[in-house]
Amino acid sequence: MAPKTSRISVAGAASSSPARPSPSVIHEQHQEAGPRDPPARGQAMSAMTPAQIERYVEAAAAALNLRVRPDHRAGVLCYFALAAEFAAVVEAVPLGAHDEPAVNFTPVAPPEPQE
Template structure:
């Protein structure tokens, strides 16, 4: 998304949800939305075939368990 698209989306989403976005918070909200949009671009770049299935359950692994 372009910066203009992000600003437009954030403004529209805030209005739709009835949220008042304070001017002092706007830069932070836009920054985090930009970050999230970047993460979405990375995830969407991974090619998936129709045969790929989601995991049944997610089981987190602690960093110490992962090293073993």
């Protein structure tokens, strides 16, 4: 049985709840889990239509209080569509239960063309 801790609730009355396991215990339990779909990975996003991209960019700009100049708008929409295509490629790669993100990504220069 999990150890209990006592906390003071908002109303001031004491309440009992199970103690939270440490992050290392949670990590260990995660590593021992069998193959399954990682919870953060859902269904792949379908391609966005140009109208959806426009609405998304407008909403994101409004949320950030960011003004997109009219002469930059076409480029912003084009770049967002390109980024959405990149995201679809990444989402298409299946993840295993024990896949972990890289600690540090260090890009390497492409090889020089041989003459």
